[in-house]
Every structure is written in C-alpha cells, then in structure tokens.
Amino acid sequence: MFRLREPWRFTVAVPVAVPVWSVDPRTGKQREQVTVEATADHVDKAVRAAADAVPALAHRPARAALLRTAADLLTAERDRVVATADAETALGPARLGGELARTAYQLRAFADVVDEGAFLDVIIDHAHPSPATAPPANAARTPPAPDALPAPRPDLRRYKVPLGVVAVYAASNFPLAFSVPGGDTASALAAGCPVVVKAHPGHPATSELCAAILRRAAAETGLPEDTVGVLHGFQAGVDLIEHPLVSAAGFTGSIPGGRALYDAAAARPRPIPFHGELGSLNPVLVTAAAAAERAEAIGGGLAASFTLGVGQFCTKPGLVLIPAGSDGDRLVTALTRAAAEAPPGVLLDDRMRRHFLAGVRDRARLPDVTVPVEPGADGEAAVRPGFLTVPALRLTQDGPHELLTQECFGPVTVIARYDNDAEADAVLARLPGNLTATVHLSTAEAAGEQGTAAELIAGLTRLAGRVLVNGWPTGVAVAPAQHHGGPYPATTSQSTSVGGTAVERWLRPVAYQDTPPALLPPELRDGNPLGLPRRVDGQRYP
C-alpha cells in the first residue's frame, strides 16, 4: 500500500530564543527583557561549569570568605537590589530592605557554620587490636557479655563531604531570602556544593542582579565565577533536575510543582535527594481559656499575621480553630475590626491574583460558610484582605469542605468555630503535614496548671515541624535551632531550609579505614590540627 512520506513532519531544530520579561505587578506591564530562556545546551553548560568548581570549593576558608563577601556586596548594592525587586514583586522597599538584611545575615551565619566545622560530623574510632585488652570506646553503661564483644576493630575515621552540584528552585514570595542568594544557595555553598539556580519567573531581573553579585563575590574570593549559575524558563527547570551531574536539589514553591520535580528526581537512573518545601496550612488553635483571657489581643494578632506581606508567606495561618460562644465571638469581632482596617496590597503577579480570587470565591460559596470581611479585588491590581468562618463540625468529615483545609495563597484565612475540644481535635487529626502548628493558651494553661496543654503540644508535634505557643507563625527566625520543614506536603524530606542545620542536606559521610596519617584529610588526623568539634573513641570534644 502506498504511503505518503509526510515531508511536512520534518522540522529543522532552530532554537528560538524565548524572551524572559520583567513585569511590574502594579501595572501588569513588561518593564524590560532581562534575558532569554535557557536551552538544554545552556543548562548543560551551566551544570558542567558548576561541576568544575567543586575542587576549588573543597577549601573551607574560601567558602566562608565567599559567603561573607557575598553578604558585603549584597549590602553594598542594597538600593539597587531593593528597587529592582520592588519593581518586579510590589513587596515594598521596607519589607525588601528587611529581607535583604536577613539574607545578608543568613550568608554570614553560614560562614560561621563553615568556620566552626561541626557540620563535618567528625567521628574517629582508633583500632582495637584485641577485644580482650580494649573495651569498646563508646563504653556501655552495663558492660557487655564477654562473648558479645566485637571482633578486633580497624581504625575508622568518618566525616562528611559535599554531594556535588546542587540545583536550587527559587521561590516567588521571597525574591532574596528564598531565591538566588537565599538559604538553599547559602547552605549549599557552605557545604562545598556549587549551585545552579532556576530563577523564579516572577523576578528575573532581581535574580540576574543577585547572581552577578554572587559571581563577583566568588571571583573576589579567588573561586570560579561559575560556582553560582542562574537559568530561566520552565523547561530549563525540568532539564536541570534530570542532568546527570546534578547531585541534589532544593525547592520552595507549590505542591504540584514541587511534587513533579520530586517525582523527576526520584525517577532518575541515579535518584537524588530533593528537599522541597511545598505547602502548609499552618493551623492555629485558640483554647477556650485563652479566648476568655485575651480575645481582643489574639484577634488583632491574627489579623496582623495573616495579612503580613499580603498573605504571601508559606507560614501564613490558614486555619484558625476558635471556640464557639461569647469569648470566641469577642475574638472574631476584634479580628473583623482589624481585618477591615488592613490595607489592600498587590500580589506578586496576575496569576496569583486570579488564583486568590478564585480560591476565595470557591470557599465562600460552600454551605454554612460566612464572610465577615470579604477578601476580594481592589481596583485593577490590588486585593483586599478578609476571612471566612465555618462551623468546625463541617471540617470533621469527608466532603466539599475539605477545600477549607487546603492552602489558599494570599490575604485570607478560615476561622473554624468549635463546640468542644473533641471537635477541635477531630479537625486537627484530619490535617496533612504542616510547617507550623500554633496554640494560644491561657496563663494557667501555659503554666501547666490547668487543662491538657501538654497533650495538645504532643498532638501538634505530630502535625508540624515547628510548634508555637502564644505567637504567630509568620516570622521564621534565622537561628541554629530553627526548623523550617515538616511532614509531607510541608516538605519532601526530613530537613530544614532555614537555620544552621540546613547545611546537612548537601553532604554525605565517608569513612576511612586504616588510612595512614599522611593520606588522611587534615580534619581526621590525630591531634586535631584544624581545631574541629569531634567525637573520638566515644567522647565528644569539645
């Protein structure tokens, strides 16, 4: 049978340069063409160039210097960076100035982590020639039975080494602190891993500017500029996660986007760790006693928290359990007053604005939902904050009200009024994993003198990575004890993306057995020439 050759199917692969535009969310107008989207070839070149920087980054003092120089340069360029970010995100100079200071502080904090070297997790066990003469170094409190002693043991020395090139997927809502110069980048560089950032399309000019600053910091520190690379475009993000030389990834963004990349990372011939922060409802429980004690203060605090940054925080309180009855009514009255006075704001881009308005509309029309302060459009570009209420009982069963337990990005929160503790518990028991969970307690409850606050704390611990008492989750302090992560879908791993322990994501241990002193890394030599915190024969030093 005759068959057409279909010549029109033959296409010549001429790469078309897709422009990347910076857009002003206040007007919806294109500001400038920043660059073009990265092709597969661009991605490959960026990753290979980053991989070539691995040996230079092995020098820890150079990493610390890079991080501090980056902080200095970022601070020196403050006005330009803040103006550029504000033009692309409408977050405002005050907020962005604070975010820049936080980002610089974070870079310096990771330099301190590098200097201290505790993250290397050095463990040294000297050889036991014979179990009869040398008991196990990590001495048991009950001595082991003689026949349970191990075989003679070799000399073993273990520390952690960098994984290799890290892919960072930047966030929309923090153009600095969770983007090109943010925590994923800073912690990966601290670990000794070069970084290739997939820029967020919401702030390409800021991303290019920050990448230039980081690359200049590398050059000034004597490191390759390609220690940090930046790419634009959706397909570039997919190509990046699949690149054979990429060894790990960090991500901050939505559940669908994060899950797709997580799945791609797991499906690789060589799977790689994917540390994604995807989404969180951040439930808050106000006890009856707390409402009786401080209804007005809690209502006002809640309004300030859920409207902060136009509600565009991953830690925005999205579901608040408030008791039914007069104390709860007082709280809602205070909330209503404060929310109605909260100013309108511009969301990060038009797509988010449409999602927000649609999300509010779909929730507001559910049965039994009321809208004391209606969130909605304000003029051509801005939105007004507001909140919904629903009887908590509606959230204790399967059905359309489950929508109210899903994150809605933007300045809106859901108040669920509960009749008794069992009802509140039933709502909490149905929630997926969260970044944070908060409880507001009365003075007597907080002192452990009344009620079941300890059980409540234990329950919230199952639900989230950070548990707060009498506070609001929207601030995420950069501190050694911080944990910004939580059960899925809050994060796809057990790690944090904020705080000193974020460095642990980009390392793997290696043990050296019977390796002669001259060939050991200095971190593992006897006498501790680098002055590191170490565990030697079961004892921790210092």
Add this chain to the structure above:
Amino acid sequence: MFRLREPWRFTVAVPVAVPVWSVDPRTGKQREQVTVEATADHVDKAVRAAADAVPALAHRPARAALLRTAADLLTAERDRVVATADAETALGPARLGGELARTAYQLRAFADVVDEGAFLDVIIDHAHPSPATAPPANAARTPPAPDALPAPRPDLRRYKVPLGVVAVYAASNFPLAFSVPGGDTASALAAGCPVVVKAHPGHPATSELCAAILRRAAAETGLPEDTVGVLHGFQAGVDLIEHPLVSAAGFTGSIPGGRALYDAAAARPRPIPFHGELGSLNPVLVTAAAAAERAEAIGGGLAASFTLGVGQFCTKPGLVLIPAGSDGDRLVTALTRAAAEAPPGVLLDDRMRRHFLAGVRDRARLPDVTVPVEPGADGEAAVRPGFLTVPALRLTQDGPHELLTQECFGPVTVIARYDNDAEADAVLARLPGNLTATVHLSTAEAAGEQGTAAELIAGLTRLAGRVLVNGWPTGVAVAPAQHHGGPYPATTSQSTSVGGTAVERWLRPVAYQDTPPALLPPELRDGNPLGLPRRVDGQRYP
C-alpha cells in the same frame, strides 16, 4: 444493544493460605512449613498494632532496656538460633555464632546510643529581645554589619522525634545481623520507631524465632509485643511499603528489588524515606609499587576476602586492578594458588546458585577473558570459588565487557590487568557508586613519600562510602565511625545501615517556639535535667 452479563467474571475472594517453607540449601529439601504468607489484612493488622506501640516507645529508658534485653535473650538462645539459621542458610555454625555475637553487640551499642542521647541533636537558642543589646549567640568571627543583625528572635528549642512505624526488608546473606534482629531493626527501635519486618524467604524459621525473641524482650521490658512484627511473602512486602501508617523503610538486597521498593516509596501519596542498600562492586586497586613490595601477601589476602562466606558479602571485592608485568604476575600466581585451595561451599539457595553459575559463564565467554581458577558447580549443591582476568583496557570503553563491572554474587572476582595509571583511572572513572573502595599501597606511598596516593584517595572518596588502605572490605566493624553506604546504587540515600549514626535515619526535627517551661519536653528544658549533650546559644555542651 444487548450485552452479556459475563457471570464467569464474578469470583468469590476466598483467601488461599500460601505456605511458607523452610528449605535446606544443602539438600534442596523442604524442612518444615513455618507459617503462611501474609495477606493484605495481615499486613494492615501488623502495621496498626505497631503504630499503637509508638507512645510506649517514646520513653527512652524503655527503649534502651528493650535493646539490652533483646541482646540477652538472643545470646541465651544462641544454640537454637544458630542451628535454625544454619539449617536454612548453610552458612555454618562458626560464622553464624560470630554473626549472633555481632548482632547482640549491635543491639547493646544502640542501647548506649539511646542512653547518651546525642542523636536527639538538641539545639536551644534563647530569645533575643533586641538585636542592639544581644549579639547573635553563635558569634561571628568578623562582627556582622549592624544593619545585618536579625530581627528580635524568639526562644527556639529543637530536637528530633521518631518518624513512626518503620518497615524493614531483611537480607538473604545475614540472617541475623541484617535481618529481623539486625541493624535496621535495632536502630529504628533506638530512635523510638516500632518495626514491621518483611522476612527474607531464605530463612523464615530463623525470622520467626528471632521475632519471638524480640517480642518477648518487649514484653519483659513492659512494652507492647507488637513493637516488632514480622511478615512473610512477596506481596506482603509490596503492601507494606504502600501502607499509609508506614513512615520509613530500610532495605538490604538486590538492585532490582531495592529499586522497585524505592520507586514505590517515592510514588506514595505521602512519599517516605527509603534507605536501601542495593549492590556494590567494591573495586580494589593495587599500585605497581605495592605489587612489587607484597605480591604474595596481597594475592593471598584477596583470595581470603572474595571467598569469605562463599562470596556472599555485599562488600566482596568484585573487581581488582592489578598491574601488568612480572610483579602483577607474581600476585596472580599467589592468588591462583590460594583460590585453588579454597574449599567449595553451599550458596544460600538454589536460585542464587543458578544465578552465580550463569553469571560466571556469561563473563567467562567474553573476548580476552581468561579463567585461571574456574568457579563452578561442585556436586549437587556446592560451588567452587574462582576468578577471571581481563585486560583493563577492555573496561575503559562501552561494550559487552561492562558486564564485568556489575556485581556477581558468590565466590568469584575479576582481575583487570592495567598497563599504566591512566588506564586504571579510566576504569575507576566509569564505575557506579560503591559501598567500599580499596587501595593497596607500598610503604613509601602510604607514608606519602612517593607517588600520587593522596590523589588516589581523593578519587576513591568520590566513588564510595568507605575507603580502605592496605586492607580488605569484607569486614564491616560495628563502630560509631562506621559508614556502610555509598553513592547510588550502593545505597538509595546518604545514610549508613551500620554504626551509631544509623539511628539518624528514623528521626525528624521539631522546633518549639516560645513554649513555656512546663510544656517543654524535658530534653529541652533549661538546666538540662536529663544531662544530654546539647548546643545552647551556639555553645556545645559538653
């Protein structure tokens, strides 16, 4: 249109009890029916019962007592356990007695880990009311610029909590140390996680016996018996990884089996960490200078290592790079003599025997491969050890010889003769990740006085999780500094399955913000009431 109702498609689901047999590999005969395969309902019941044990296991002293009691009971039942395991695995009473002692030692070592509590990774940052009055606790070496100080910081206290029920997939080749009472189980219990073990079909009677011992230890410690459960059957393993209440998994086995379970763990609605140890070639490089110095000793040592336990170790040296020329010839001569004298042995089961014989046959018929000592069948049940040689050049390019860089379970190894260092490097550069990588150096090289040994060590570090000098990889000491893991496919994560840090796999951090003292876990209270190692305001104690 008329449509047939197809009544023959309606089947009544009568569960058929599939028997689980214990088989003697020395005869291939069934010894006894141990139990039946677990149905989906059995799996669900076992996981739910284990989940109910979570609150009781939160008590750390009970966990330590459980682990020590389990070690005591296992030791008390030594004769019965060893006889049962020997009848199912043919590993011999001497080896199994040693494995039992190792397993008991490991249980006690994890009890020590629980007592010490360093794995809780406690970090406490007291509040900074104002950045002007309080500098960051983790003081920077260069003081940060004043405008880079963080916002006032809340009180943050972080430690690690258990993940929940852990699924353990037991190994064929270590019926004790990597099976029901093995390292995955011991470390999960140490972390506070109940365990459901998918028993290996090669030793069901040993698995049942050990599970009974662990359950008795739980009961004697006042913990629920269902702190440890055991299941049999292939489908039970699949059902287990997909169970919503399973929170993490440990696995020791083959690349195809481990990858299938890894993929299933990643594809769950809520993905869970999967710590799999899958396969490893464990390359060994003998330098020209080392061959010149100790050809005979190295040849003899290699024969002892690759034939140990009938070659059924995940750390068996499977590829050995030996220089061409007379020194290398002497080494091969010594190896030939020792390998020819090595006794035949019985593999774990008939399937492994067939795989081994087929694997040897496929490798031996590749071009340029010689067989100085032929590995093969010895009578009805046993196999003889042996080895192959090939010019290393054959392994530096794509083609059928890539088969020689894949693990072949059983007493066989591949000797690749190299003409120069670049050729050896080219072979190593093509290898996937490994558990171990070994180099044999001359005295001068080991002292760093000659050659490029430091570069070699750095290269092997990229390749494996444990690097050995002048030793053999087949012993894996249970020690704090041990790392038994490596780049994929050696393991599917960055963790170890042997040594104290194995406990870290089953934990997640939680931070408490501004939580009143009365409601804090005692681990996080001021004054350190439990005497734990902690990091407080940037300082490590003790």
